[in-house]
Amino acid sequence: MSQTQAVYHGGCYCGATRFEVSGKPIISAYCHCTLCQRLTGCPFVHTIHFDPPAFRWTHDGGEQALELYKVKDKPAKHRYRCKECGACVASYHAQRDRWSIWGGQLKRTHETGQIEGWREMKATHHIFYGTRMLDVEDGLAKWEGYENTSTRLG
Ligand SMILES: [Zn+2]
Ligand SMILES: [Zn+2]
Secondary structure, eight states, X not given: OOOOOOEEXXXXXXXXXXXXXXXXXXXXXXXXXXXHHHHHSSSOEEEEEEOGGGEEEOSTTGGGGEEEEEETTEEEXXXXXXXXXXXXXXXXXXXXXXXXXXXXXXXXXXXXXXXXTHHHHSOOEEESGGGOSSOOOSSOEEBSSSTTSSOBOO
């Protein structure tokens, strides 16, 4: 099979750090957990997970341009922020062996301002909905924890 996989681009606020992801995500969800809330200040984040071969850094300087940090509640998660603008730009979960990115950091099309590859990237459900800061009426499934391994809340 020589099927070429679609590639999508993203990066930090200033553009000094960039990544690309290819193919379909393992998970694309809106996360309402309190850790995401405290780390971003946002009521929920759009988190998209990939297998390691599907993720790579593409900016000049590689890890030199990034600062690695971990938080004590979740030390297996290796978070990277841009040394230039300070934005967290992607993270790697060492136990689950997965990369995750935020939907808001994916490249937009010039024409519509929409995220490129939105059909593949868009969230399919909500996770950690029990700690939500707002109700979301979008028809997607709502889970107490992760999809299919926790109580469904809506
Ligand atoms: Zn930056
Ligand atoms: Zn979260």
